[in-house]
Amino acid sequence: MLGTGLIGLFYTRTLHGQRNRDRVHVVYSRSEERARAFAQEEGVPEWSTDFEQAIAHPETDTVIVGLPNPLHEEAIELCARHGKAVLCTKPLARTADEARRILDTVESAGIFAGYLEDLAYTPKTLKALSMVRAGSIGDVTWARSRETHPGPHSAWFWDAKQAGGGPIVDLGCHCIEIVRNFIGKENRPLDVMCWADTLVHPIEAEDNAIALIRFESGAIGQFEVSWTFRGGMDLRDEVAGTEGTIWLNHFLRTGFDAFSSGAGGYVAEKAESASGWVFPVGDEIAELGYVDMFTDMFDAMDEGRAPMETFYDGYVVNAIIDACYRSAASRQWEPVELADWRGGGVARIERPRRERDGKTVIKEEQMPDGRIKLILKDESTGEFVDVVADGAPVA
């Protein structure tokens, strides 16, 4: 386990949680004090302040990279050199170029590599994806992913030079991958339109951004990210399809409402206050996808298959983020530059044309009296008419 920050803690607690059979053997931090404390509190047998030593350690068969963005490439190179499987936190890199070098490194070395995109693995997302794949909502036309909160917990996130950007990098990487999963990973992201601005915080990076991603099928992805949201962490996805709709709320409205006068102190993580209505999450580690993510990663290693989220996915995400920043600057749609596209060709969203009396059926609805009303288009004249059918559905 490289890193003792919030993400290293979440990862370790996931691995050491419930009756899980995987364990952290060595933890690395550049600070001896934190490495030692972390090892002791979390029950990790060994600690190190030497990067390579922790990676090369004989008890280490898998390295988990939970370090700040600028350190990913170096850590992964060392994993490749020592032939260790590597799991890297999101985003994979700060740019698509860096991501592609990382991808080349692990593919050349032939090591197992998993991209730790936890929000693609939340239990709700997995169930929703299975519904989408079963055809419950037809062809996906639109997927919106939103992640907003009042801002990250550690200083380096706020420094655009270190992080590679603001919430587009920090939160947008989650949203993009959620959108890709719903719209289909085979579906090529063509171009991106992005607005970004620094509205509230005294920083160089953007603190708010909205982007649209156009896919080959015609489907549109949409993400909204912010470090200035008030009221907790707003983590929601919405998916529309030709046959249905899915709405997911991961954090603020999950069937757990609590009001407190303030007695008893601290009531819920990320809530902005200890009194009033708060909306806790039952088991944050499970709800945020960490449990299912590590299960997929270690099962994939055991079974010799690729995990659901790979370094190639991380590379695509970075390519989309790059296009976002270009679009925010150019104020126009910018192509997603993917020198290495591994998806297939995807057909345009389509609903078969239905016909009645030689006219195209535009809409069919039941009226309160039970009769069926049709809106028809005469393709020869271009005219639209309302017709009431006698209850018989259109063939």
Added chain:
Amino acid sequence: MLGTGLIGLFYTRTLHGQRNRDRVHVVYSRSEERARAFAQEEGVPEWSTDFEQAIAHPETDTVIVGLPNPLHEEAIELCARHGKAVLCTKPLARTADEARRILDTVESAGIFAGYLEDLAYTPKTLKALSMVRAGSIGDVTWARSRETHPGPHSAWFWDAKQAGGGPIVDLGCHCIEIVRNFIGKENRPLDVMCWADTLVHPIEAEDNAIALIRFESGAIGQFEVSWTFRGGMDLRDEVAGTEGTIWLNHFLRTGFDAFSSGAGGYVAEKAESASGWVFPVGDEIAELGYVDMFTDMFDAMDEGRAPMETFYDGYVVNAIIDACYRSAASRQWEPVELADWRGGGVARIERPRRERDGKTVIKEEQMPDGRIKLILKDESTGEFVDVVADGAPVA
């Protein structure tokens, strides 16, 4: 009352509803059969198939235009000629040019003119606007308005030539005015970025669109409209500010949930089925803003003041819609062309810089142990650091 379609019916039922003191005296439809039937069913004393006759009728002191978009201009010209007050349904026109001619007509004639934008008047919106004006959420940074359903009920809406477009015109006009109310009508809409596509229906007009509107203060408006949504009518607004958040749901989740096995038939308007879970609205006329809208209109006339929603607002809405279509074609941000801007200058959103130990305070949060953690930026070096304060709030 000009028009006997769904909107004419809603308007008439609002005026004749509860213990209201305003009445419809004459109803016009081009079809004698519908005019007669409407008059009889809704208790309207007289009907006419002659446009001008209905407007000029001595019992008519106010004309309500509930006609398809292409007929607005002619109807309003006749109102001006006969010196009658006029209330016109949304959108005011099909283009900003047409809207401006209409605006000139009523202003030259000196008649009272009200823009029937009902969704700006829903009880929830009015209460939310009063909260925003009282400062409860600070400066507004983002307002999203979403209106999506499976498509309109009458044939002419689907014909881009008659309607002036698809859901951008039909639904976007609502969203734009909701956004303008939350962000502030003094706040000039600068430019627009819009995506539109025809994904599902076999029509010329778009059936899905998303747009961003950038305002002078830096605030961003966002609307999502669709004629392909499944599951009823999704009518939601979300507003983020520097000090708070507001979420409004007008239709599908309003504290009224019902499940039916299908016994008893028809259960709720706009629901896609008569069985399963449905989400009815208590009093649709009141919840959609019709009651408060007509109260404002007639009170404004009685009090000799302008209503909350004027023809000028309708003109601004059309100018934004025009920019949306230009942007959808050009694939870049397009300016909102407002030859006649009546708002003021609005300052940039700003939160006063706070300082501690000579550094800029980026973030302050309480940790579970009660201590305060600060993220500070050293403006001279550009470096960011985490600091734990001793519980004392930052001055």
Added chain:
Amino acid sequence: MLGTGLIGLFYTRTLHGQRNRDRVHVVYSRSEERARAFAQEEGVPEWSTDFEQAIAHPETDTVIVGLPNPLHEEAIELCARHGKAVLCTKPLARTADEARRILDTVESAGIFAGYLEDLAYTPKTLKALSMVRAGSIGDVTWARSRETHPGPHSAWFWDAKQAGGGPIVDLGCHCIEIVRNFIGKENRPLDVMCWADTLVHPIEAEDNAIALIRFESGAIGQFEVSWTFRGGMDLRDEVAGTEGTIWLNHFLRTGFDAFSSGAGGYVAEKAESASGWVFPVGDEIAELGYVDMFTDMFDAMDEGRAPMETFYDGYVVNAIIDACYRSAASRQWEPVELADWRGGGVARIERPRRERDGKTVIKEEQMPDGRIKLILKDESTGEFVDVVADGAPVA
């Protein structure tokens, strides 16, 4: 308008709200200062500190009794004497005996009398009742009505001697009438089981109570009332039927969520704080039923019919409240004593027995593989068996 407390204010604002055509002409308060201030602020032409004078006033055609419980009987007697229509706030009386005397008084005098039970008239309740009557949820088996908040606003409510009890009288009267409407007013309330206790406040009256009401059809009513609830006003109804379910939330979750850091001060009525998440209601007067209630009352007078809620209903409510207090003391079910029962006989809830292969069908459900699983009972042996049918539904 008799009374200038919170309820008198709500009633007056309802009558003077929107474009309503009914007006308050005289307001009475025992305090000259309050009568004068109320008249001025609410636009009432005349005020009085003399009970009878206000009732007998020539401009008064309808008297609205918005006084504390102990004054209802006297006020209504004066209305009868002066031949004025009377509308009385809830509860009608403090006991069934008092209610019955009041009922006799108005029936002997032949005056119009309406029971101002606003919560039976909320738009959601009216729509839900229309669904129930249309058969959408089949036979009603259970209706729960819950009203809880941190306690009333005026001192006299807290004094059991004046009020006739605690929240059973104050809030239970609402719940009972909501339950009666859903279960059917023809359906005789047979007996009552009630728990009541004083858990938190230093008062003689109960501050929490729960009751079950058994009706002739077998349906069960349930109410929960409390003056110790934390988090605002919890006002919910749930109805279960043989074919469906209805859930209503009137106050805390109505599709209006707001978070505020506390900037701007006061954000919502009855919220316990000005910061954090609050759940305002759009138009409280409309949502709480006042608008539809007065429409029904005045329309009923105009049309010479009884209103939906009559003094007889008020009497039944008091009889059920009496049984609640007897049951809370005796710790057993107590009969509802109704010397004057005007409802009909109602049959037992029943679902027709279905049969398959000579056995009674207990349950039928679709399995994930699409086949139908049946649970059957052999009436001759009393044995239950699982059977999988071949997809054919049971006739």
Added chain:
Amino acid sequence: MLGTGLIGLFYTRTLHGQRNRDRVHVVYSRSEERARAFAQEEGVPEWSTDFEQAIAHPETDTVIVGLPNPLHEEAIELCARHGKAVLCTKPLARTADEARRILDTVESAGIFAGYLEDLAYTPKTLKALSMVRAGSIGDVTWARSRETHPGPHSAWFWDAKQAGGGPIVDLGCHCIEIVRNFIGKENRPLDVMCWADTLVHPIEAEDNAIALIRFESGAIGQFEVSWTFRGGMDLRDEVAGTEGTIWLNHFLRTGFDAFSSGAGGYVAEKAESASGWVFPVGDEIAELGYVDMFTDMFDAMDEGRAPMETFYDGYVVNAIIDACYRSAASRQWEPVELADWRGGGVARIERPRRERDGKTVIKEEQMPDGRIKLILKDESTGEFVDVVADGAPVA
């Protein structure tokens, strides 16, 4: 694993789920066909149709009893005889007498025994319990637990002779233990008031029941169970305290809403239809508490401590169920007969009396103008008065 029904399947999938280190070694079913099929599908190495053989098997160190209620006692006796740890599904027994014999058996044998009450272990419940214990909602005054659905999946549940009753036994056992956890296991359940009726299904057992449980502190527990609910599985808990409120929704409104036209077939378990709005649960096994339950059980064994839910708890639950049936018959409160009470004495719920100017403070609230309004009681005269303070909070 004894039993291959739905519960045996859930248990096995929990143990074999994620990266769990515990495994099922032998599965028992009285039907060879089912035993063999279950073993193959779930990856269990061995199967048996011989009860004792499976228990005595050398690979078996813990026996999980997932059998119908009438077989629990015999199975547990065999565990005691063979000295195997035993985990038994809910309810422990059909009566308190039977439960007590079972309790004696395992305590005499000195074997580890855990009560598999999964709903006390849902992630939401565990988090909510930690909040209650931290004092966030003060003293608990009321806990409501509701479990209702359209009826169980296997024939034996419907047979009162085998099951020991209807939904009071099947579902009430869950509710009672949830209530006990929130109100406190030290808090003695004194007596019970229960209504039960058979409203819809053609069975001997009740199909609907509601009960109140009075605890030593004055707190009241409430459960509602039904086999006739329409719309899925309604699984909710509500807890009120002197300082706060908690609402949990485990199934139908958990932030996962989906609408489907019916394309794609089966969409969610326990939903009553494959089209319309459905409300799936992300990871049902985790959300229903199975994961945390087995973690506690096996950790408890490893650590030599008692689990959170013991056979003693199962005995108390059965004693409360017995009192429910007695009360439903006698139509009065019935004592909970606990020959063996292991809890302590618990004090009455109390809020310290506050005083101002020699009077008792009944209520204190902030008015919109910011001033504080007090309701005071003069204990000497018994009179209540309203007082407006000058903004200073009452000491």
